Amino acid sequence: MNKYRVPSSVNLLRAREYGLENSFIHIEQTRRLANFTLCKYRNLTSYHHSSISTMSLEQSEYRYLLSGGANGHICCHDMFPSNLVVKHPIIFQIDRNSNREHHTNNICSLLWYPNDNGLFITLGLDKKLKIWDTNRVKTADEYEFNNFAYSAHMSSTTNTSIIAIGHENGDLRLIDIRTGSNSHIIHAHNKKGICLVKWFNNNPNLLASAGADGQVLFTDIRSSRKYYMALDRDNILTDNQQVNSRTTTSTSSIAHHRGVKSLEFLPDNSHLLTLGGDNHMYLWNVNNGQRLLVNYGPILTDNIRIITLACAQMKHDRTKSLVYVPFGKSIRIYDILSGERLTTLNGHLLPVSTCIYNRLSIELYTCSDDILVWAAIKKQQEDYELSMKTQERRYETTRSLGQILNRDQWSDDEDEV
Template structure:
């Protein structure tokens, strides 16, 4: 935790006064990453009456949060403003009462179109993938499969139009939503099935897929080969001469049981995987070697797919954390050392998804409800005290952005 502590604040404020505001914000945001607490006075307008299976936050504004339930219902909440005390309203909802094109089974994946929240994609266990117009909340296209599909993902790059869908029979199907083509099928995994699929952050032609058999494969969609790399848990990157790295083989597995999570780090050179063997591994994407980092056991329960959230500081890559659902809790780890920084407690049911909002530096997690986490412990304590003093209520309910960016010196000097 030492490297996440803030240096002398007087020096930081003095640097900001001389125009070095960026440094102040970077250091303050780094501190907040490992100092999250439950935002007790921020609620989402109630909607889901069943467990929430997945969520997704739009990339263009980091504002609209989609959530899908086990009964097929979908809801969108507006997460702004990020005030200390607020109730986030529902923007729209899709269910049997509001839309005849609703899903009838559990929602597996929710995807916002990259860089444009005018379109989003939903995938359900009713074997249907639907494309929606956000403004009209109207389905504009639909794809139906013969096999169950458990995961879908789109590249985060601009002008992306291809959706990768993972099927239970071991096939990866590529759907081009611009042309409507869904004929490109990659037979990469065994017939045991694919758990999930994820595109690389910086390359719209490369994707990673995790199978029920524990294999993690890297595929280049431009190539005729089913995959160009297979991750092997015994292929370890270390300076220890007694532990030698080895070449991957057909029988290479990343986990001894099914893969439950794939998440690329913002630096685009590392990948985190979580398996049903209750282990989390860190991999070098370029050479496929596993870094010798011990995170300890990760309880995955009966959750089919876990969505973990990574946060990495642009000014210092060594300061990176991951938020991992672990039973009813969310554990926060230092990615490069494996140190557990803290554990977030607040849910009553197992957590399935964590979403990090880089714009407001806060975290969203879901189980049977959705909770908001942020570095607001001191502000909440001040608010509770201010409730006894009405004259201080306006100051206590300022937005988090105002608290972070407000000036700490008087403007009287500028008038002289």
């Protein structure tokens, strides 16, 4: 935790004198990341009447937050401004009462179109993938499948139009929304099914897929092979050459002993975090597929099918990387490279399923049956609460004086006799 402490003011002034104009910004970002607290006075207009299964924050303005419920309802909140006291309004909602094109079952995935909030994509357990026009809140296109699909993802790179979808029968389907083609199917996993799919951050042709059997496969969609690498939990990064001798392309290679529940690439795309139903979280080298010896301890995943982690990485210092992990009703913050647990955030009443990091305003959004906002505003909240108590005391004092001054001074004539 020491490396996340803020340097003294003298050191900050000295850094500015030496021409390090960005040091203030970097240090402030580092301080905020490790000191999140619950924003008690920032609320979202209530909408969902069931558990919230997933969320998505658009990456063009970092302002509009989509949330999908277990009943198929979808809602969009405006998270601007990020004031100390604010109630975020609903921009639009999609449900059986407001939209005929709504989903009829649990929402599995929500995706904003990369770098453009004019489109967003939804995937539900009603076996339908819908592409929505945000301005009109109407479907622009729709795809229906024969099998259940649990995960969909779109590359964050520019000029992309391909959506990857993982099905319960082990098929990896690619849909090109520009041409409407959905015939490209990769039979990568076995019939236990695919739990998650995730594109690489820096390459629109490479994607990772995770199965219910614990396998994690890397696929190049330009190649005829099903996959070019399979992560193996026994392929550990160490000085012992005998340990490194295992191949990473074997069909028996597994990353977890149970189904994989989370895939999350670090922002610089050098490492991958996986979380499995075996209650283990592993850190992998993306280039060679080796597992790093980082011990995060057991992480309980409860009965949640898909868990979304949030990663934050400092641009000025890659060693300062944090991950926010849902752990039952709380959120744990870990240092990614050391495995040290820095702190735990408590505030939800039900198990948390999704964490979303807003790197523009340096905030964290989490959901269970409700959506909570976290930020480094502990001191501001304490000052606000103190000012409110002071105002209440002044009001009570003024009211008491007013009661004394306005008290009746008359007496009954019979008492005077």
